[in-house]
Amino acid sequence: MINEYYILKHGNQEGPYTHTQLMDMGIGSTDFLISPLADGPQQAADLPEFREYFISVGIYMPTPQNVATFWWRLLAFIIDYIIVIVGLVIGFGAIGVFIGLTHRSVDFESPDLDLFYRVLFFLALVAYHSTFEATTMQGSIGKLICKLIVVDPDGYRLTFGKALARNFSKLLSSLLCGIGFLTILWNPMKQAWHDQVAKTYVIRKGQ
Incomplete structure (x- = not known):
């Protein structure tokens, strides 16, 4: 399913979870996820679908685009x-x-x-x-x-x-x-x- 994600913890794969379930769980920016839309494990902060969620909880990942001049x-x-x-x-x-x-x-x-x-x-x-x-x-x-x-x-x-x-x-x-x-x-x-x-x-x- 397109909305299924898996979390990698201590080498183990947990899930599947939906996008909403992960947000309700308080997913961290450094948690590694296996996304149906990405190749291989990625940090949650690198998945664009979680960007607004992290901003809403006060987590702002530094990028070349948002660092202050x-x-x-x-x-x-x-x-x-x-x-x-x-x-x-x-x-x-x-x-x-x-x-x-x-x-x-x-x-x-x-x-x-x-x-x-x-x-x-x-x-x-x-x-x-x-x-x-x-x-x-x-x-x-x-x-x-x-x-x-x-x-x-x-x-x-x-x-x-x-x-x-x-x-x-x-x-x-x-x-x-x-x-x-x-x-x-x-x-x-x-x-x-x-x-x-x-x-x-x-x-x-x-x-």
């Missing part, structure tokens, strides 16, 4: 950069008010605090991006506005640990005048160095 990622970064700076300014403003009320004296413009500000800003960016990438949003507010999400090689949402590793790896991408970010321009899957290290992809939804 450098310019979309740059726009999202600019939005996020502004958000983090505004957040830090508000935070420091609140601290300044508290210090004023307690009659303490702190020179926020001291050159000795420059490194502290840089480290704090980087850590704020890491925490901000990692937290949002591990939520159902799968990306920061800037990425949400630009319809971008971050996924693993199988199209799934990142764990917080993987998101944290990805964002700390941005230190690597920032080396040599940021060439690690510019690799998005010529990499076939539009990956920066930190994406390659963490094995992640930035997808533009709707592509």
Whole structure:
């Protein structure tokens, strides 16, 4: 029958199942299926009839067609950069008010605090991006506005640990005048160095 599929698990063939039954079972993108319309076993994500199903459950398989371009990622970064700076300014403003009320004296413009500000800003960016990438949003507010999400090689949402590793790896991408970010321009899957290290992809939804 044309609607019969078989699942390969541990070398064994299970089935037959219909297309609807497989979706009700919560078929995974990396599960191998024998399809009546394909030659040999294939991953479910490679079968076009399951594409809409995976998207509906939040699984976006990275392909050369749907990975986000450098310019979309740059726009999202600019939005996020502004958000983090505004957040830090508000935070420091609140601290300044508290210090004023307690009659303490702190020179926020001291050159000795420059490194502290840089480290704090980087850590704020890491925490901000990692937290949002591990939520159902799968990306920061800037990425949400630009319809971008971050996924693993199988199209799934990142764990917080993987998101944290990805964002700390941005230190690597920032080396040599940021060439690690510019690799998005010529990499076939539009990956920066930190994406390659963490094995992640930035997808533009709707592509």
